[in-house]
Amino acid sequence: MEDLSEVHLTEYIPTIYTSPRTIYYTQNGKQRKWHIMAERNGVVIVLYNSTRDVLILVKQFRASAYIHQIPEEERTKKPIDVKKYPPNLGITYEFCAGLEDKNISTAETAREEILEECGYEVTLDQLEKIATIKNLSETTGARSTFYYCEVTDEMRLNHGGGNEEEGENIEVVEMPVEEVLRFTTNREYVPCPINFMFGLYWFLNNKYHTKYASCYSLFLV
Numbered sequence: 001m002e003d004l005s006e007v008h009l010t011e012y013i014p015t016i017y018t019s020p021r022t023i024y025y026t027q028n029g030k031q032r033k034w035h036i037m038a039e040r041n042g043v044v045i046v047l048y049n050s051t052r053d054v055l056i057l058v059k060q061f062r063a064s065a066y067i068h069q070i071p072e073e074e075r076t077k078k079p080i081d082v083k084k085y086p087p088n089l090g091i092t093y094e095f096c097a098g099l100e101d102k103n104i105s106t107a108e109t110a111r112e113e114i115l116e117e118c119g120y121e122v123t124l125d126q127l128e129k130i131a132t133i134k135n136l137s138e139t140t141g142a143r144s145t146f147y148y149c150e151v152t153d154e155m156r157l158n159h160g161g162g163n164e165e166e167g168e169n170i171e172v173v174e175m176p177v178e179e180v181l182r183f184t185t186n187r188e189y190v191p192c193p194i195n196f197m198f199g200l201y202w203f204l205n206n207k208y209h210t211k212y213a214s215c216y217s218l219f220l221v
Protein backbone atom coordinates (compact mmCIF):
# COMPACT_ATOMS: atom_id res chain seq x y z
CA MET A 1 0.00 0.00 0.00
CA GLU A 2 1.30 3.47 -0.91
CA ASP A 3 1.71 6.05 1.83
CA LEU A 4 -0.08 9.01 0.30
CA SER A 5 -0.54 12.49 1.81
CA GLU A 6 -0.78 16.20 0.99
CA VAL A 7 -2.45 15.57 -2.36
CA HIS A 8 -3.67 18.72 -4.09
CA LEU A 9 -4.22 20.02 -7.61
CA THR A 10 -2.71 23.25 -8.93
CA GLU A 11 -3.02 25.20 -12.16
CA TYR A 12 -0.93 23.75 -14.99
CA ILE A 13 2.83 24.08 -14.55
CA PRO A 14 4.74 23.65 -17.84
CA THR A 15 6.90 20.49 -18.06
CA ILE A 16 8.57 18.44 -20.75
CA TYR A 17 5.85 15.77 -20.45
CA THR A 18 2.65 17.53 -21.49
CA SER A 19 1.64 20.90 -22.89
CA PRO A 20 -1.90 22.18 -23.29
CA ARG A 21 -2.28 24.04 -26.57
CA THR A 22 -5.01 25.44 -28.79
CA ILE A 23 -4.72 24.90 -32.54
CA TYR A 24 -6.45 27.42 -34.83
CA TYR A 25 -7.11 26.37 -38.41
CA THR A 26 -9.33 26.90 -41.41
CA GLN A 27 -11.04 23.73 -42.62
CA ASN A 28 -13.15 23.74 -45.78
CA GLY A 29 -13.34 27.53 -45.57
CA LYS A 30 -14.54 27.54 -41.95
CA GLN A 31 -12.43 28.86 -39.07
CA ARG A 32 -12.04 26.34 -36.26
CA LYS A 33 -10.07 25.73 -33.10
CA TRP A 34 -9.20 22.58 -31.18
CA HIS A 35 -7.82 22.20 -27.66
CA ILE A 36 -5.14 19.60 -27.25
CA MET A 37 -2.85 18.16 -24.62
CA ALA A 38 0.37 17.58 -26.49
CA GLU A 39 2.39 14.73 -25.02
CA ARG A 40 5.42 12.70 -25.94
CA ASN A 41 5.45 9.56 -28.03
CA GLY A 42 6.17 6.28 -26.30
CA VAL A 43 6.69 2.55 -26.53
CA VAL A 44 4.71 -0.28 -24.94
CA ILE A 45 5.97 -3.85 -24.66
CA VAL A 46 3.76 -6.91 -24.31
CA LEU A 47 6.12 -9.08 -22.30
CA TYR A 48 5.54 -12.82 -21.97
CA ASN A 49 7.62 -15.16 -19.82
CA SER A 50 7.52 -18.58 -21.49
CA THR A 51 9.28 -20.35 -18.62
CA ARG A 52 6.31 -19.81 -16.36
CA ASP A 53 3.62 -19.03 -18.95
CA VAL A 54 2.81 -15.60 -17.53
CA LEU A 55 2.43 -12.07 -18.81
CA ILE A 56 4.75 -9.60 -17.12
CA LEU A 57 2.85 -6.51 -15.99
CA VAL A 58 3.87 -3.41 -14.11
CA LYS A 59 1.77 -2.26 -11.19
CA GLN A 60 2.17 1.28 -9.97
CA PHE A 61 0.47 4.31 -8.47
CA ARG A 62 -0.55 6.77 -11.20
CA ALA A 63 -1.51 10.19 -9.86
CA SER A 64 -3.55 10.89 -13.01
CA ALA A 65 -5.58 7.70 -12.54
CA TYR A 66 -6.05 8.54 -8.84
CA ILE A 67 -7.39 12.04 -9.36
CA HIS A 68 -9.91 10.90 -11.95
CA GLN A 69 -11.41 8.46 -9.44
CA ILE A 70 -12.39 11.42 -7.25
CA PRO A 71 -15.60 13.33 -8.01
CA GLU A 72 -14.81 16.63 -9.78
CA GLU A 73 -16.21 18.82 -7.00
CA GLU A 74 -13.84 17.23 -4.49
CA ARG A 75 -10.69 17.33 -6.60
CA THR A 76 -9.98 20.97 -5.78
CA LYS A 77 -10.01 20.40 -1.99
CA LYS A 78 -6.67 21.09 -0.33
CA PRO A 79 -5.61 18.57 0.69
CA ILE A 80 -7.68 15.76 -0.77
CA ASP A 81 -9.07 13.44 1.90
CA VAL A 82 -6.89 10.34 1.44
CA LYS A 83 -8.89 8.37 4.02
CA LYS A 84 -11.99 8.81 1.89
CA TYR A 85 -10.02 8.37 -1.32
CA PRO A 86 -7.27 5.84 -0.51
CA PRO A 87 -4.18 5.45 -2.73
CA ASN A 88 -5.30 2.12 -4.16
CA LEU A 89 -7.70 4.12 -6.37
CA GLY A 90 -4.63 5.17 -8.36
CA ILE A 91 -3.05 1.75 -8.78
CA THR A 92 -2.93 0.60 -12.39
CA TYR A 93 -1.79 -2.53 -14.20
CA GLU A 94 0.03 -1.79 -17.44
CA PHE A 95 2.42 -3.34 -19.86
CA CYS A 96 6.03 -2.23 -19.53
CA ALA A 97 6.27 1.17 -21.25
CA GLY A 98 8.35 4.27 -21.64
CA LEU A 99 8.53 7.63 -23.32
CA GLU A 100 10.64 8.33 -26.37
CA ASP A 101 12.76 10.79 -24.44
CA LYS A 102 16.20 9.95 -25.84
CA ASN A 103 17.65 10.17 -29.31
CA ILE A 104 17.43 6.39 -29.85
CA SER A 105 15.15 4.08 -31.83
CA THR A 106 11.81 2.88 -30.45
CA ALA A 107 13.25 -0.66 -30.33
CA GLU A 108 16.22 0.54 -28.28
CA THR A 109 13.83 2.40 -25.96
CA ALA A 110 11.82 -0.81 -25.56
CA ARG A 111 14.98 -2.78 -24.76
CA GLU A 112 15.99 -0.25 -22.09
CA GLU A 113 12.53 -0.13 -20.51
CA ILE A 114 12.31 -3.95 -20.29
CA LEU A 115 15.54 -3.96 -18.30
CA GLU A 116 14.77 -0.89 -16.19
CA GLU A 117 11.18 -1.72 -15.30
CA CYS A 118 11.10 -5.53 -15.41
CA GLY A 119 14.75 -6.61 -15.03
CA TYR A 120 15.03 -8.71 -18.23
CA GLU A 121 17.95 -8.34 -20.63
CA VAL A 122 16.79 -8.75 -24.24
CA THR A 123 18.41 -8.15 -27.59
CA LEU A 124 16.88 -6.04 -30.35
CA ASP A 125 16.21 -9.07 -32.55
CA GLN A 126 14.03 -10.56 -29.79
CA LEU A 127 11.59 -7.67 -30.16
CA GLU A 128 8.68 -8.23 -32.54
CA LYS A 129 7.08 -5.01 -33.73
CA ILE A 130 3.30 -5.01 -33.37
CA ALA A 131 2.21 -1.58 -34.61
CA THR A 132 2.47 2.16 -34.14
CA ILE A 133 -0.87 3.74 -33.27
CA LYS A 134 -2.33 7.01 -31.98
CA ASN A 135 -3.08 7.28 -28.30
CA LEU A 136 -6.17 9.50 -28.09
CA SER A 137 -6.84 11.15 -31.41
CA GLU A 138 -9.00 13.92 -29.98
CA THR A 139 -6.68 15.28 -27.29
CA THR A 140 -3.09 14.18 -27.72
CA GLY A 141 -2.38 12.78 -31.16
CA ALA A 142 0.82 11.26 -29.75
CA ARG A 143 1.74 7.77 -30.89
CA SER A 144 2.68 4.56 -29.13
CA THR A 145 4.84 1.92 -30.75
CA PHE A 146 4.01 -1.58 -29.52
CA TYR A 147 6.41 -4.50 -29.35
CA TYR A 148 5.99 -8.11 -28.31
CA CYS A 149 8.84 -9.85 -26.53
CA GLU A 150 9.12 -13.37 -25.19
CA VAL A 151 11.51 -13.85 -22.27
CA THR A 152 12.64 -16.71 -20.05
CA ASP A 153 13.73 -16.82 -16.41
CA GLU A 154 17.37 -17.07 -17.57
CA MET A 155 17.10 -13.60 -19.13
CA ARG A 156 16.22 -11.97 -15.83
CA LEU A 157 19.12 -9.93 -14.41
CA ASN A 158 17.35 -8.17 -11.54
CA HIS A 159 13.92 -7.35 -10.15
CA GLY A 160 13.40 -4.21 -12.22
CA GLY A 161 11.25 -1.65 -10.44
CA GLY A 162 11.94 1.39 -12.61
CA ASN A 163 14.29 4.33 -12.32
CA GLU A 164 14.43 5.35 -8.67
CA GLU A 165 16.03 8.71 -9.50
CA GLU A 166 12.97 9.54 -11.60
CA GLY A 167 10.75 8.52 -8.68
CA GLU A 168 9.48 5.38 -10.34
CA ASN A 169 8.19 2.79 -7.91
CA ILE A 170 7.08 -0.14 -9.99
CA GLU A 171 6.04 -3.59 -8.83
CA VAL A 172 6.61 -6.27 -11.43
CA VAL A 173 3.62 -8.60 -11.50
CA GLU A 174 3.59 -12.02 -13.13
CA MET A 175 0.09 -12.93 -14.16
CA PRO A 176 -1.23 -16.08 -15.83
CA VAL A 177 -3.07 -15.10 -18.98
CA GLU A 178 -6.36 -16.44 -17.56
CA GLU A 179 -6.09 -13.97 -14.72
CA VAL A 180 -5.31 -11.04 -17.01
CA LEU A 181 -8.35 -12.02 -19.05
CA ARG A 182 -10.55 -11.29 -16.06
CA PHE A 183 -9.80 -7.59 -16.61
CA THR A 184 -11.62 -7.85 -19.90
CA THR A 185 -14.79 -9.12 -18.25
CA ASN A 186 -14.94 -6.33 -15.67
CA ARG A 187 -17.84 -4.13 -16.77
CA GLU A 188 -17.35 -1.42 -14.15
CA TYR A 189 -13.80 -0.12 -13.88
CA VAL A 190 -10.72 -1.65 -15.38
CA PRO A 191 -7.56 -0.31 -13.69
CA CYS A 192 -5.61 -0.38 -16.96
CA PRO A 193 -5.07 2.13 -19.74
CA ILE A 194 -6.69 1.57 -23.12
CA ASN A 195 -3.32 0.68 -24.65
CA PHE A 196 -3.14 -2.24 -22.20
CA MET A 197 -6.35 -3.63 -23.68
CA PHE A 198 -5.00 -3.21 -27.20
CA GLY A 199 -1.82 -5.11 -26.28
CA LEU A 200 -3.77 -7.83 -24.51
CA TYR A 201 -6.16 -8.42 -27.40
CA TRP A 202 -3.21 -8.45 -29.82
CA PHE A 203 -1.58 -11.12 -27.66
CA LEU A 204 -4.77 -13.18 -27.52
CA ASN A 205 -5.28 -12.98 -31.27
CA ASN A 206 -1.72 -13.54 -32.38
CA LYS A 207 0.03 -15.64 -29.74
CA TYR A 208 -2.22 -17.09 -27.11
CA HIS A 209 -4.98 -18.75 -29.12
CA THR A 210 -2.48 -20.60 -31.24
CA LYS A 211 -1.22 -22.30 -28.09
CA TYR A 212 -4.43 -22.62 -26.10
CA ALA A 213 -7.23 -22.44 -28.65
CA SER A 214 -9.81 -24.33 -26.61
CA CYS A 215 -9.05 -22.52 -23.37
CA TYR A 216 -9.26 -19.09 -25.02
CA SER A 217 -12.62 -19.89 -26.59
CA LEU A 218 -14.02 -20.42 -23.08
CA PHE A 219 -13.51 -16.73 -22.40
CA LEU A 220 -15.25 -15.64 -25.57
CA VAL A 221 -18.62 -17.21 -24.77
Ligand SMILES: Nc1ncnc2c1ncn2[C@@H]1O[C@H](COP(=O)(O)OP(=O)(O)O[C@H]2O[C@H](CO)[C@@H](O)[C@H](O)[C@H]2O)[C@@H](O)[C@H]1O
Nearest residue numbers: 017018040041042043044097098099100144166167168195
Ligand atom coordinates in the same frame (compact mmCIF):
# COMPACT_ATOMS: atom_id res chain seq x y z
N1 LIG B 1 3.17 13.22 -17.03
C1 LIG B 1 4.26 13.15 -16.25
N2 LIG B 1 4.39 13.96 -15.19
C2 LIG B 1 5.48 13.91 -14.40
N3 LIG B 1 6.49 13.08 -14.59
C3 LIG B 1 6.40 12.24 -15.65
C4 LIG B 1 5.30 12.22 -16.52
N4 LIG B 1 5.50 11.26 -17.47
C5 LIG B 1 6.68 10.70 -17.19
N5 LIG B 1 7.23 11.29 -16.10
C6 LIG B 1 8.54 10.99 -15.49
O1 LIG B 1 9.33 10.26 -16.42
C7 LIG B 1 9.72 9.04 -15.80
C8 LIG B 1 9.96 7.99 -16.83
O2 LIG B 1 8.79 7.67 -17.50
P1 LIG B 1 8.89 6.47 -18.52
O3 LIG B 1 9.59 6.89 -19.77
O4 LIG B 1 9.36 5.23 -17.85
O5 LIG B 1 7.38 6.27 -18.92
P2 LIG B 1 6.21 5.69 -18.01
O6 LIG B 1 6.48 4.28 -17.60
O7 LIG B 1 5.86 6.67 -16.94
O8 LIG B 1 5.05 5.65 -19.11
C9 LIG B 1 4.88 6.73 -20.00
O9 LIG B 1 5.03 6.28 -21.32
C10 LIG B 1 4.07 5.30 -21.72
C11 LIG B 1 4.36 4.95 -23.16
O10 LIG B 1 4.06 6.05 -23.98
C12 LIG B 1 2.65 5.81 -21.57
O11 LIG B 1 1.77 4.74 -21.86
C13 LIG B 1 2.44 6.32 -20.16
O12 LIG B 1 1.16 6.92 -20.07
C14 LIG B 1 3.53 7.36 -19.81
O13 LIG B 1 3.41 7.80 -18.48
C15 LIG B 1 8.61 8.76 -14.81
O14 LIG B 1 9.00 7.91 -13.78
C16 LIG B 1 8.38 10.15 -14.26
O15 LIG B 1 9.38 10.51 -13.33
